[in-house]
Amino acid sequence: MDISKTTAQPDPTAQPEPAASADPAAESGPAVPAAPIPPARPAASPDGADLPYRPSDHERARQRYRRARKRRHTWVSTLCTLAALLALGAAAVASPGWERVDSLFFDGAELRAAFPELLRGFWLNVQMFLVAEVLILVLGLLIALVRVTRAPGLQPLRLAATVYVDVFRGVPTLLLVFLVGFGLPALQLQGTPSEPWVLGVIALVLSYTAYVAEVFRAGLNSIHPAQRNAARALGLGERQTLRFVVLPQAVRNVLPPLLNDFIALQKDTALVAVLGPLEALRAAQIKADYDFNYTPYLGAALLFIAVTIPLTRFADRLQRRTDRRTWAEAAR
Numbered sequence: 001m002d003i004s005k006t007t008a009q010p011d012p013t014a015q016p017e018p019a020a021s022a023d024p025a026a027e028s029g030p031a032v033p034a035a036p037i038p039p040a041r042p043a044a045s046p047d048g049a050d051l052p053y054r055p056s057d058h059e060r061a062r063q064r065y066r067r068a069r070k071r072r073h074t075w076v077s078t079l080c081t082l083a084a085l086l087a088l089g090a091a092a093v094a095s096p097g098w099e100r101v102d103s104l105f106f107d108g109a110e111l112r113a114a115f116p117e118l119l120r121g122f123w124l125n126v127q128m129f130l131v132a133e134v135l136i137l138v139l140g141l142l143i144a145l146v147r148v149t150r151a152p153g154l155q156p157l158r159l160a161a162t163v164y165v166d167v168f169r170g171v172p173t174l175l176l177v178f179l180v181g182f183g184l185p186a187l188q189l190q191g192t193p194s195e196p197w198v199l200g201v202i203a204l205v206l207s208y209t210a211y212v213a214e215v216f217r218a219g220l221n222s223i224h225p226a227q228r229n230a231a232r233a234l235g236l237g238e239r240q241t242l243r244f245v246v247l248p249q250a251v252r253n254v255l256p257p258l259l260n261d262f263i264a265l266q267k268d269t270a271l272v273a274v275l276g277p278l279e280a281l282r283a284a285q286i287k288a289d290y291d292f293n294y295t296p297y298l299g300a301a302l303l304f305i306a307v308t309i310p311l312t313r314f315a316d317r318l319q320r321r322t323d324r325r326t327w328a329e330a331a332r
Contacts (some may be wrong), residue, residue, distance in 0.1 A: 008163050013252035064228040078171045114296040122303045125269045128197055128279070132204045133262055134267075137303045139205065140212030145242075147213070148220045161213070168210040174271050177203040198278070200272030208265050215257050219250035256322060259315035270304070280304070 055063070092098060146154065146161045170175070180203040184192055193199060223246050231241040231316055273281040284296035 005008050047211055049132050051179050100320045104294050105298055110291060110293045110295040111299050114284070116201070116300055117287060118280055118296060118299045118303060121278050121299070122279060122280040124197060124279040125266070125304075125309075128201050128269045128272065129262075129266050130206070132208070132265060135201075135205045135315065136212050136265070141210045141216050143209065143213035144216035144220060159229055160328045165210045165213055168206055169214075171207070173207045173268055174274070176207050177271050177274060179203070180206065181272075195277075196275035197272060197277040198277050200269075200277065204265065204268060204272070208261060208268075211261055212258065215261065216250070216252050219254035253322070256315050256319040259318065260310060263311050263315065266307055266311070267304055270300075 092101075095101075143164065145162045146157045147165075149158070171179075176198055181196065181199045184199060184202070186192060193202075226246055228241055229316070231245040236244065269279065270281040273285065275277055276282070278286075280300040284300040287296040288294050
């Protein structure tokens with residue numbers, strides 16, 4: 001048999017070799033852009049926690065600039081204020097009647113002699129303020145709750161509360177002190193108080209309860225209805241919703257205006273002097289009429305300022321905190 005004419009048989013177990021491509025680019029396929037490399041995370045401490053935040057050089061430069069600007073603004077404000085006060089003082093001293101004003105209003109010896117009486121009288125002002133404040137808070141909240149209720153059976157109470165607020169907010173406080181202080185004893189009713197300071201407190205309560213009731217009503221109306229709906233969905237009753245959900249938020253919202261009203265109340269306790277109790281203003285008036293010197297009035301004013309200024313700054317601080325909380329909630 002001729003071996004040269006014999007053909008090799010293919011191996012059935014052999015894998016077919018792929019055909020070589022003539023175009024190398026076709027073999028690699030279309031170009032795919034590389035995925036962006038994510039930024040490296042900060043190195044972790046040995047215990048697995050992330051390292052503390054370290055501001056960049058640009059951020060530190062910005063913070064230094066802000067601190068320097070704040071110091072510069074503080075210095076400028078202080079110098080401008082001192083310059084304005086010095087200018088006012090120089091204008092007052094240069095006025096033609098300064099010597100007489102100095103002797104009548106800025107007599108140190110007269111102030112030292114009258115100060116014990118003024119202090120005892122101012123303690124009565126503080127007592128009237130504390131008693132009136134508690135009564136005003138309770139009555140104002142009750143009137144506000146009556147005005148915001150929607151129960152049909154309470155319509156007479158809502159009408160009475162509305163009339164009360166409209167009337168007593170429209171009457172000047174000093175006129176109300178006269179009406180209560182001299183009109184109530186004239187009725188000669190059984191159990192009518194006769195002490196002038198008690199009658200004065202009643203007049204102040206009647207006047208300021210109308211203002212505080214409107215402040216509370218504004219706070220209650222500021223609560224979104226979704227708060228009530230959520231509380232009812234959780235199974236709370238109407239009273240529980242009012243006590244645990246609505247009232248805490250409403251009182252927190254109206255704390256700054258409430259403090260402003262009580263600052264005004266502290267000053268208006270001096271109006272009770274027209275009824276005769278020996279509070280600070282009345283004591284200053286008696287001393288000034290006796291010595292023909294008005295320095296005791298200045299001493300009484302300083303006592304009121306010593307109380308009202310800290311309360312004012314505290315009210316401003318609460319207002320700023322409320323504003324920051326509102327901005328934070330709006331940014332969510």
